[in-house]
Amino acid sequence: MTALLLRSTTRPRRKAGGGGSLLHRACLGFAALVVLTALAAPWLAPHDPNAVDFAASLANPTPDLLLGGDISGRDTLSRLITGARTSLLGPLGVVALSTLLGAAIGVTAAWRGGWLDALLSRTGELLLAFPGLLLAMLLVSLYGRGLIAPVVALSLAYTPFVSRLARSLALAEAGKPYLAAYRVQGFSGLRICVRHLVPNIAPVVLAQSTVNFGYALLDLAALSFLGLGVPPLTPDWGAMINDGQSAILEGAPLSALAPCLAVILTVVAFNVVGERFADRVAGRTA
Numbered sequence: 001m002t003a004l005l006l007r008s009t010t011r012p013r014r015k016a017g018g019g020g021s022l023l024h025r026a027c028l029g030f031a032a033l034v035v036l037t038a039l040a041a042p043w044l045a046p047h048d049p050n051a052v053d054f055a056a057s058l059a060n061p062t063p064d065l066l067l068g069g070d071i072s073g074r075d076t077l078s079r080l081i082t083g084a085r086t087s088l089l090g091p092l093g094v095v096a097l098s099t100l101l102g103a104a105i106g107v108t109a110a111w112r113g114g115w116l117d118a119l120l121s122r123t124g125e126l127l128l129a130f131p132g133l134l135l136a137m138l139l140v141s142l143y144g145r146g147l148i149a150p151v152v153a154l155s156l157a158y159t160p161f162v163s164r165l166a167r168s169l170a171l172a173e174a175g176k177p178y179l180a181a182y183r184v185q186g187f188s189g190l191r192i193c194v195r196h197l198v199p200n201i202a203p204v205v206l207a208q209s210t211v212n213f214g215y216a217l218l219d220l221a222a223l224s225f226l227g228l229g230v231p232p233l234t235p236d237w238g239a240m241i242n243d244g245q246s247a248i249l250e251g252a253p254l255s256a257l258a259p260c261l262a263v264i265l266t267v268v269a270f271n272v273v274g275e276r277f278a279d280r281v282a283g284r285t286a
Contacts, residue, residue: 027272034266038084045078049235058252070240070255071247080258083235087263090147090229091216097155099209102162107193107201109163110170121167124160132157133219140228147230150223158212165208169201203281210274214267221263237263 037044046066056069067076105124109117136153143149173179174197182192223229224238232239237259244256 024272024276027269027276030265031269031273034084034262034269035088037081038088041082041085045075045081047075047078049074049078049082050233051075058247058250058255060252061254067258068252068254070243071250072243076240076255076258079235079240080237080262083237083240083259084262086147086230086234087217087221087237087266090151090220091213093147093151094154094158094216094220095209095213097151098158098162098212099205101155102159103166103198103201103205105159106163106166106168107170107198110167110174111193111197117167120163124163127156127160130157133222136219136223137226137228140223145228145231150220150229154216154219158216161212162205162208166201166205169204170197173197173200204278207274207278207281210277211271212274214270214274217270218263218267 046064051074053069053073056065056073056075057071059065059069059073061068065075065077067080070076070079105120109120132154135157136150139149139153170193179192179197182196220229221236221238221241224236225242227239227242229238230236240259241256241263244253244259247253247255
């Protein structure tokens with residue numbers, strides 16, 4: 001999860017139009033397609049994703065059911081399309097919360113230094129030692145199933161990674177002359193950080209957050225697969241994989257393979273886009 005965002009200046013840059021660029025364009029296009037599908041899911045789904053038809057249980061693909069039916073006879077394609085919304089909403093919440101909180105902690109620690117820096121750094125190290133999935137399971141057991149508890153738990157687990165990155169970037173930026181000039185002019189530390197320091201480190205932090213999005217999607221899908229994520233009947237890729245286990249034993253694996261493939265391709269797409277974004281940021285800052 002901790003992607004190497006700062007590249008060596010001696011590393012040769014990829015040529016435009018090379019294989020890396022082609023892979024990046026393909027992954028960017030796929031990621032955009034998934035996002036658009038999630039936004040337009042109510043209009044794209046051909047059937048009600050929760051409509052049960054036992055006559056279509058484990059049905060093979062037909063013109064009416066392009067991906068067949070699941071164990072309850074629900075349209076797999078409609079659940080796959082509708083599930084994109086839930087499957088992307090959770091990771092978005094994790095990334096938004098962890099990025100905002102982590103960046104604030106990291107910049108504050110770097111700017112203030114001293115005992116506050118030590119306290120925040122040690123607290124982050126303690127959180128790093130506690131597995132995010134275990135924390136999510138604990139909160140789900142206390143507050144019940146849904147998106148809120150897993151998103152909060154994974155946000156806390158991802159925050160130290162962002163804060164450590166933001167702290168290292170802020171420390172490197174804090175020693176530059178332009179920030180010293182603002183201090184001499186009497187600008188407050190808050191104004192300097194918000195208006196000048198944060199915008200300069202934001203591209204690198206956002207590149208890391210793009211990579212974190214893919215990992216958060218994978219973690220939340222794992223929780224749903226274990227039955228600790230979204231409530232029953234809610235279309236979700238992880239829950240669909242769980243529901244499709246029995247279908248695999250019955251010789252109809254499509255209802256499980258389709259969401260599994262969607263998770264894998266989406267995670268890979270966001271990771272490649274994030275890494276490419278990081279390369280470009282490193283190229284500009286080198």
